[in-house]
Amino acid sequence: MTDPSAPTETPDVLPPVVAGLRRSRKALWIAVAVAVPVALLVLALANGQPAATRAVKSPLLGKPAPAAEGTTVDGTPASLAGLKGKWVVVNFFATWCVPCRQEHPELVRFSESHQAAGDATVLGVVYSDNAQAVQEFRAKEGGAWSMLTDPKGRIALDYGVAGVPESFLVSPDGLVVAKLLGGVRASDLDQLLYRAKGGQ
């Protein structure tokens, strides 16, 4: 007679059904361990705030800003020259670009906060996107500044744009003061503007 209290030994060879169950449970845990961090990363990238504004070198710094003129997404003419006397953030934008969508509220905030003073504004340039998509986006998300179309990418080429979003701060006398790579923050733009105006 066997003692029921004695510890049962695990057989060396598991029945195929048990081994299969163990394997599938292990695979499930691995799948969960991979899928959860990936999903969290995707969520963070899709909904996160734009990273800190990154000023980079450009051969255009200190030089006259290339001409940016043409027709806006609404079909009206607009140009950078027409904004002379104001600080202008020339922003290259596309609706398919996630960081562009993330920085948009920041540009809205910046634009609105300077509207009353009239010292600074934004001039958008559509980068490899269609006017209708941009119009629909702005109807939903706001943004009252002019948004130039750039069908052949000539304006982007003149500014040496390698991807979106990219922004350039242009002084009231038309010189390029800064090139900003990636998404911008309104507070960083304000700080940059303050320094460019001669503040410390």
Added chain:
Amino acid sequence: MSRRLTWALLGLVLVVALAVGSRGPSGPVTEDQRARRITSIVRCPTCRGLSVAQSDAPSAEAIRDEVRRRVGAGETDAQIKAYLVSRYSEDILLQPKTAGAGLVVWALPVVGGAAAVGGLVVVLRRRRLRPGAKVSDDDQALVDAALGR
């Protein structure tokens, strides 16, 4: 033919081959060929490791259009490259710079080639100066027997 003449002929062939090879295709170059030549040494700004000539990215297309337009307007290759560098910096060119650290990339093959030729000359001289191997009497007898001497 003396050995010296052989080496001189070999050197001449090498120099002529290098001269012909570095001249590239002769004859008149069309605007399209010029544009293609320029865009093949311009880096696509939005892609990795591709020239503007190889890429279908919108930014590469814009550069191709602009290069074609400037070639048509009669600008030289140097002027077109200078325009692109003035927008994107030197990084836009796939060829390394001919100044500063970039010069090392151009100089290294020349220095390497010169070192290889120098090494070869030294090795060949040493080999020629080495005294002939001495043969033992037993070996010499074996050779003589085999040759029926």
